[in-house]
Amino acid sequence: MSQFGEISHLLQRDVPLAKYTAARLGGPAEWFFRARDAEDHARLNDIMLAAWADEVPVRVLGKGSNVLISDQGVSGLIVVDQVAQMDYYSGEADTWKVQATAGTGLIVLARGCQQRGIAGMSWAVGVPGTVGGAIVNNAGAHGDDMAASQPIVTVLEHGRGLVTYTPDTLEFAYRSSTFKHRDDKRFLVRDAILTLPGDDPLTIKAQMDEFNAYRVRTQPPGASLGSIFKNPPGDYAGRLIEASGLKGHTIGGVQVSPVHANFIVNQGAGTASDYAALIRHVQQVVAQEQGVQLELEVELLGQW
Numbered sequence: 001m002s003q004f005g006e007i008s009h010l011l012q013r014d015v016p017l018a019k020y021t022a023a024r025l026g027g028p029a030e031w032f033f034r035a036r037d038a039e040d041h042a043r044l045n046d047i048m049l050a051a052w053a054d055e056v057p058v059r060v061l062g063k064g065s066n067v068l069i070s071d072q073g074v075s076g077l078i079v080v081d082q083v084a085q086m087d088y089y090s091g092e093a094d095t096w097k098v099q100a101t102a103g104t105g106l107i108v109l110a111r112g113c114q115q116r117g118i119a120g121m122s123w124a125v126g127v128p129g130t131v132g133g134a135i136v137n138n139a140g141a142h143g144d145d146m147a148a149s150q151p152i153v154t155v156l157e158h159g160r161g162l163v164t165y166t167p168d169t170l171e172f173a174y175r176s177s178t179f180k181h182r183d184d185k186r187f188l189v190r191d192a193i194l195t196l197p198g199d200d201p202l203t204i205k206a207q208m209d210e211f212n213a214y215r216v217r218t219q220p221p222g223a224s225l226g227s228i229f230k231n232p233p234g235d236y237a238g239r240l241i242e243a244s245g246l247k248g249h250t251i252g253g254v255q256v257s258p259v260h261a262n263f264i265v266n267q268g269a270g271t272a273s274d275y276a277a278l279i280r281h282v283q284q285v286v287a288q289e290q291g292v293q294l295e296l297e298v299e300l301l302g303q304w
């Protein structure tokens, strides 16, 4: 039996992915595995290695908060890694080492740090992704980002086994890392060790409350993918979209948010095709009206 055949009894077939993405959109995965507990987590390496050995394409999702999955779905295997495990170690000069598995939710991590008087992750309190997705994207907010926590990242890679990346090898840039634009997607982020400063828990909490209040004031609720486009140097994608008269523009069941123009909200009956059509429309109109080509922050997965 092939290696993939040997592990295939652990997998599900034709699983709709919409509920595993923040936009609540997308068709089925041909093969599907969701890691939820320590036992699943331990199996992940074998599953990835077996799929890679038999050339089955694999994509890993955390919370699916930065991916638009096609209505036609995804061929090959989708692995959803949501296994959360955090360990906190106090270090020298009021610094901390925090080890978190890739599937740990950023919001849970930010709150866990706050309770122990660990600063530096407050920016993540309103970001609905996982540590794995945040490493790949160098997620950030409020002038801070993942790179600032100097992560040491353990990654399972095709042909290389477990590889350790230090901050100088992660090539962090604005919403990007060495992993983001790799053509070869045969890697699995396992965990990260962050170096973070200590601070008073109440001071950290006050800052997190402020960040949350800011989000409530400036960003729409509902099913979205956060910021769709990167901010071009010296400007804001949201400002350019608004200046092009696109706030509230709707295609099918999806809308450019009237609250924040860089958000596209699935109003319930939307499809991934509507979402992609609206993205393209916004890019065209902004290019015509403002002379700026907006670059995607979100990733399109599957057959388009």
Ligand SMILES: Cc1cc2nc3c(=O)[nH]c(=O)nc-3n(C[C@H](O)[C@H](O)[C@H](O)COP(=O)(O)OP(=O)(O)OC[C@H]3O[C@@H](n4cnc5c(N)ncnc54)[C@H](O)[C@@H]3O)c2cc1C
Residues within 6 Å of the ligand: 022, 059, 060, 061, 062, 063, 064, 065, 066, 067, 081, 102, 103, 126, 127, 128, 129, 130, 131, 132, 133, 134, 135, 136, 137, 138, 139, 140, 141, 175, 187, 188, 189, 190, 224, 225, 226, 227, 299
């Ligand atoms: C309402 C809302 C607000 C948001 N606000 C912000 C914000 O302020 N700042 C910001 O930076 N982002 C923001 N985002 C986007 C998103 O939350 C971040 O990019 C987040 O880091 C993505 O994490 P995820 O687990 O959802 O990744 P996913 O969307 O599941 O995946 C993103 C990418 O990472 C890869 N990946 C994920 N986990 C692994 C792993 N373990 N191993 C290998 N590859 C992996 C995926 O294959 C994919 O390429 C927002 C999104 C929403 C919906």
